[in-house]
Amino acid sequence: MMATKEKILDTAERLIASQGFAATSLRQIISEAQVNLAAVHYHFGSKEELLDQLILRKVTRVNQEREALLDTFEREAGGDPVAVDKILAAFFQPMIEAGCRNPQFVRLMGRLIAEGLIPSIAERHFQPTTTRFIAALRRALPNLSEGELFSRVQFMFGAMSHTVGGLALPVTQIHGDGADFQTMMLRLMAFLGAGMNAPATKEIQMEVQQ
Amino acid sequence: MMATKEKILDTAERLIASQGFAATSLRQIISEAQVNLAAVHYHFGSKEELLDQLILRKVTRVNQEREALLDTFEREAGGDPVAVDKILAAFFQPMIEAGCRNPQFVRLMGRLIAEGLIPSIAERHFQPTTTRFIAALRRALPNLSEGELFSRVQFMFGAMSHTVGGLALPVTQIHGDGADFQTMMLRLMAFLGAGMNAPATKEIQMEVQQ
DNA sequence: GTCTATACTGAGATAGAC
């Protein structure tokens, strides 16, 4: 029966979204899903690979929508570079919509990010999409060195991760104004747009003049 | 003997900086430090509290320097608000210097950030300093709503954390240009300065007009 | 191919003797 695999995935998703990955034991998952412990290792191999499947199931669609939106903007632009604001919109809009449709999506991703599990596990799921967006940004910001562009993309991921992660933590509710997911993302896009368009730093000169 | 406590702290710091927190077992620490397992629980209570002491020992000085630098800039400004760039400099300079003096500091913090341990453990060590800097930013950016200011501070922490965390991960070395800590921080300050100074979003109007 | 029962190894934590 394939129902076992689905039961495990659904139960794990719910528990991890509400408690976090480390705090959710396989024994709790199998207890609530009413399956056997070894079935988890039969279907997934390990706890980490179970998580991997979970993430894959969630982010595939969002990343497809991201690339599709970027495609649209690139067609509209003809041969010209797509504006930074549009690139950011193509990246964030699909995530905002997924988050508004399904709040558990935000909680789950937030939990995993807060536990530092995304870089090690989900990065390969994001890799192709990331490459596409970096290429678009490189054309939109030709004055930036390769290194500085990569750095800024890293800043973008950091700000986004920390924000989504923060939404799953009780700490953030204390500070801030308790803004919802969509509001935070709109604020983030404004912030990142300005940061991306900032003048390049003068680091090379410092090394050359010495 | 108080030497036991110090031996545990020093050994734990070295091992955690190179392997991470989760991958470093108490049994490995006590083996290399040549102390007994129960001594760790006697002196610290738990593995988490050991980490807490470790972080405290590291960040106290940096945060003092941050506040001292902000004090200086505020005195120089008389009653006027301190410029955003100076506030950012007051925040990042002490960390850059600490990182250049002691590379293990960057590795340790990077590891912990990458594992998602900073929000849950070290936040209270940063709380007073953070409050001071938010107050300074509020004066420098009076056109921002309270909520949007908090959000931008969160973006700043996210970008910073992810960058420092990334420096401890092998993944980042693949992309990017392998820039050193100081270069990354300078790029980050330029990025954040522009982001902080971005125009406010128009979220309130949307709610009011409905 | 799917699943069950059970055992194994290593982790952090604790009680109590010294």
Added chain:
DNA sequence: GTCTATCTCAGTATAGAC
């Protein structure tokens, strides 16, 4: 303060039933 011995619980591995 320190140490031995032990406890509980985690993820994992295997043997074998259907």
